[in-house]
Amino acid sequence: MHEMAKVTLENEMDLILAHKRSMKLAEIAGLSLSAQTTFATAVSEVARNTIDSGKSGRLILNVEIDQRDKYIVACIKDEHANNISREGFEYAKRLVNKYYISTKGTETSIELYYYISPSFKIDIQKLDEWRLFFRNEPPISPYEELKRKNEQLQKLSEKVQKSDTQFKTLTNSLPLIIFSLDLEGQLLYANEWLIKYSGESIESLNKSKWKSFVHEDDYHTFLVLFENKIGNGEIAIRMQARLLDKAKGEYLWHQLSLTPYKDDNGNLQYWTGFIVDINAQKIVEETLKDNRELKQIQIQLKESQQTQERYIEELNRSNQELQQFAFIASHDLQEPLRKLVYYSDYLINQYSSSINENGIECLTKMQNSANRMRMLIKDILVFSQIDKERISLSDVDLNSIAYHARQDFELVIEEKKAVLIIGDLPVIRADERMMMQLFENIISNSLKYSKKNSSPEIHIKSLIKDDCVELSFKDNGLGFDEKYLTQMFTHFQRLHNYIEFEGTGLGLAICRKIAEMHNGKIWAESKEGEGATFYVSLPTYSNVNN
């Protein structure tokens, strides 16, 4: 402890001196005006008690330098009576950085320590200078002293006021919400913006802990921040939250930033905070994110499209292969079958003398089987040949087709005494061969499934509807139960026992494929025992080869 000055504490005037000297010491030790005042006030408080109720009171002002810190120390001693009030001390404690109170016999010693800034250099020479100064200080009248003290306080108060106003003006003019919080998260100060934006007062915000101000999805994080971190003094707190703009009634994104304010000793005093509107940025962020997601989806879509295209390509290829296979198989199968039929017939006819009845029966059965196979294969061949690749469109006169078909069935028509009545049929854009096939299959069906004892009658008519032609083939044959409609037009389904009737069931399936290939439709109406009408709707001009 380096002693700087002494002041005896006996009366009011000594108090003034004590205050003055304390201020001076603090001043030359480089403390700010407010620090000086604080220190001097602390000293005064304790000194007053001593003057009022102590004996032999004295103030010793020192400078203490230890390894880490530097302090100015006020040491107030007195011979006390036991019931001395130390009110002043209770107050002074809070104003200084360190304090001690000790008793040695009847003497009480109170020490008040105040930090000197570590950057403030003190050496032996300086200490000597200071000591000299105090020794040489001129005495002044107590009245003047009082006056000067008053003036100083006044100036200080004005400065604080000005600073406060400047602060308020600044914070209110910046387009930011600025506020300060105490260590319990309660608002100490808020600039106009916070009040205006939230539409709430400091009191209501404190009461509700900002609940109505912060968006419910962000409130939890917000509360955690307030309740934990504020008390624990993290370096700085940053978070993003949606805050309610009372005027617009909208929740907009804001950035909250809180900085702890620590005093010269590093103790957390309060928090300063500001809130900035970042809604526009947030929207851009979201849009960019959406854009990125969209791009991702686009890429994925492209990839799946490509995959799909590959699948379609493969399917087409596979389909083509199947068609080719069906064609080749059935085509190459036809020839040996034909031979089978011919040679079994040859055997039956040319060698009947050397084969017995049983043998002839076997050969006949062989021939019949071969014939059936021939028909089926022929149908498969036709079916497999109806595909997009082979379609060749031209203007087809359906009348001509119908007449040719009648010609082809000449023998059967004569045999059954059948009548084929052809109405006025139009010219349409179609594949000639397929139209021929279509007509022949339907007519063949009608002739095949005719009533035993009556002559079959087939009426072929056409009806023009918009850009389609609706053909109708009406017969007076056996008819069928409409519940078999779907079956009839699919592969290999037949309604009557194959022994009774020749031929396979592919005929109508081929017709359906032909109709579909032309983007048309085929259907039928019938009642058992009352004949059937087959309808085929075909576009007149449409482009089939999309």
Added chain:
Amino acid sequence: MNTVTILIVDDDPDDVLIIADAIKELHPSIQIISAVNGEIAMEMLTSHLDFHHSLSLIILDLNMPKMNGTQTLMALKENQKFEKIPVVIYSTSVNSLEKEKCLKLGALSYMTKPLSYKESIATAAHFIELCNIRSIQTGKTV
């Protein structure tokens, strides 16, 4: 030379035999020559200078490798030397439209391959009749 010569163009040897046997049964004196496809048939005609004069009929199958029936028919009719030789189509398909097309191209007739012995005789008879048309023109007799 008074012999009637018929050229059968068909890649299937059984089919050639079936019709050739039928023809021979009706008229044993008829000469029958065969080629397995249109290309070879054309070669025959072009390499043997007077061959075409001796032909009374060409029986043409439609489904053949290298040069099919339709192509052969067109080639024959485009050639000044050969266009007058009677050609008849002998095939497995029985479509009247196809028949019409072949006739339009210049074929005299269109017959389907027989499925029975009777049919083969009937077909052969028909073919021979067509030969007679030519023979009237050329002075040959059957």
